[in-house]
Amino acid sequence: MSAKRAVIVGIPGVGKTTVIGRVRELLIEKGVSAKHVVFGTIMLDEAKKLGITERERMRTLPMSEQKKLQIKAAASIAQMTATLTLIDTHLFIRTQAGYLPGLPSEILTTLAPTNFFLIEAGVADVISRRSSDTTRNRQTTDAATIEMENTLARGILAASSVISGCPIKIVRNESNMVEATANEVFQALLE
Numbered sequence: 001m002s003a004k005r006a007v008i009v010g011i012p013g014v015g016k017t018t019v020i021g022r023v024r025e026l027l028i029e030k031g032v033s034a035k036h037v038v039f040g041t042i043m044l045d046e047a048k049k050l051g052i053t054e055r056e057r058m059r060t061l062p063m064s065e066q067k068k069l070q071i072k073a074a075a076s077i078a079q080m081t082a083t084l085t086l087i088d089t090h091l092f093i094r095t096q097a098g099y100l101p102g103l104p105s106e107i108l109t110t111l112a113p114t115n116f117f118l119i120e121a122g123v124a125d126v127i128s129r130r131s132s133d134t135t136r137n138r139q140t141t142d143a144a145t146i147e148m149e150n151t152l153a154r155g156i157l158a159a160s161s162v163i164s165g166c167p168i169k170i171v172r173n174e175s176n177m178v179e180a181t182a183n184e185v186f187q188a189l190l191e
Helices: 016-029 039-048 063-078 105-111 123-132 143-164 178-189
Strands: 004-009 034-038 084-088 092-095 098-101 115-120 168-172
Touching (some): 004 143, 016 178, 034 039, 039 063, 063 105, 105 143, 115 178, 123 143, 143 168, 168 178
Parallel strands (some): 004 115, 034 084, 115 168
Antiparallel strands (some): 092 098
8 A cells, every 4th residue: 555644524523533543443453554643733732832732722823823833733744654644634723713724725735635534424413522522622503503514614625625636535424333434434545
């Protein structure tokens, strides 16, 4: 298998990180060197150099500073050497100025992804997962907002695919279906 960088995205609450963890396990079981990196964590590592220690605080930075952190994080990820890098990120970040694209063209150029996966889940599942997640400061929202975020995610992903030339695979992660969802992503990565 030639080296791949798979960008795996989804709105908060779809179970993306859980699915990615299982995909990584499946890849390792198959003997594939796989690394799971969280784009926001790499950004926070860069932000710490500026004295910012909380992930949520990055959203309050001026847009120009957020973009600089994105570029530094992308450059760091691009230098990783695993056979398959699973990049856990968001297509947009809700900021005070509006939605900031998580994968603008300069980030896509730097990352040079080979695959895009959009993890989706039903609105009720997303609301339930967001409200029960005590590990993060998740914004709970209504069904209309989640539908709008799903539409926005698909639009941004389509534009990202056009810019990068990468295929898109949309995968549903309904309740209690992590294994099936992860297996669908896993099988696509083996192509």
